[in-house]
Amino acid sequence: MNSRFEKDYINNIEVSAPDMDKLWDKIASSEPGDDNITPFITAAEECGCSEKNRKINVYRTIASAAAVFAAVFCITSAMGISKDTAKMDTAQDNLSGSEANIAANDRYDSFSEEAYDEAVNENSSEWVYVTECAQVRSYEQLNLSDTTDSELIGTFASEAPEEYFVEENVLLKTDLFIDCRIVSSTVRSDGVWYEAEIIHSVSLSGNNMEEETCYLTSRSPYALRKGREYLLPVCDDNGTLRIVFDNAPQIEIARDRTIICHNGWSSLCENSSYISYPQVYADDYFYDRMTITAECSLEKLFESWEALKG
């Protein structure tokens, strides 16, 4: 929350507020007035209800996570898994309640698409955040757009630079996020060129892209698939749009607005759950680090981005 508008707004409120000392003197010397405290009673009831519901959800999550921990412990003990793999398992301890539901009930459940459609119809010209997430265990079970690309085949398996994904570094280099659908791809000697249909763009300056399509280039084993929707962190490289960190699967958006991303995106992983994901190539670092989360988690990503870029 570092933009000029927000700072000036807070300053303006502080400056234009009444003389608080004088107001206090008036309060301290005034008679209590009428006894009607209904606004406070109503507020207490409303806050009490929402707090109760939140606690119930927390208890459910804790109970579910405990059940999953117990299941994982039993499985790893039985299989005698090596130390390294055990470390990887314990790294996946940010399990959500949905993971336990999947463990207990091996079937695909989609949240109410009617609710999503209703939200979209209500605000058809705006980007509507969906607050629910699909409850699945694997990438293939997600409600994804059709694609003519048969597999997640790496394009330049050995030429992608060796880098570790650090969210902060990526966000600092990101000029804007583009929510787009891949229309076509062309393989050239300098990389893959994607033509993308822009659905939405988000920039900190407020100057969003007005074009309907854009061209992006990437040298990565993780190809973007035709027909699929992605949220791409992009930088402007002398007029050429480049994906900021392309040596990883990009943030993908399913048709029900479920967000698919690797766990390097810490801003998105607070309320996420792990899914199985196809291994793209032999040295694929991310296939066992893929998660899903609700679309409303994007607000945290954008807040982190704003905080870093200032």
Add this chain to the structure above:
Amino acid sequence: MTEEKFSRCISEILGGDMNGLKEIYIEYGKMIYSAALQICRSPQTAEDVTSEFFLKLKKAASVYREGIGHKKWLAASARNLAIDHLRRQKHEILMSVQAGDDESHPLSEVPDSTDIEGSVTSDMNAVRLLMTLGENEREVVNLKVYCGFTFSEIADLLKIPIGTAAWRYQSAIKKLRKLYGEVQI
């Protein structure tokens, strides 16, 4: 202010000690004022609501229960009180606006309209620009930017889905930043 400190202040108020009320006033007085201002759109009315709020809090302290979130309770109470006040004073506010009394209602000339482009002038500051938005967007921006609530808390306060709170904030802040950039040039 921590929950423990707030509970201590409440106990002091219930015991007849005004120090507890003053500590809450010092901490949250401007937050209550800003929340009332978004509803009433009049600094004078917001000031009256703030005054009424703390007068009533002396008696309403007995209503507070630990665990419901004191800051959220205060904001929700302020909102409810401002809405009640506005309903009672509606006729008086309309008369003041028509009289064009700029000194007492400097924001009354700003129309409560989404016709933002028609409302923006070069001498508008951030608060005035906010007043050019619709009430729904205005409240969310104030609760988020000035009061520091999360989207989850805002959703509870306004009884809307989290996604809707986030969407209103995003679209409002985009409009405001663009306008604010134009105004500042």
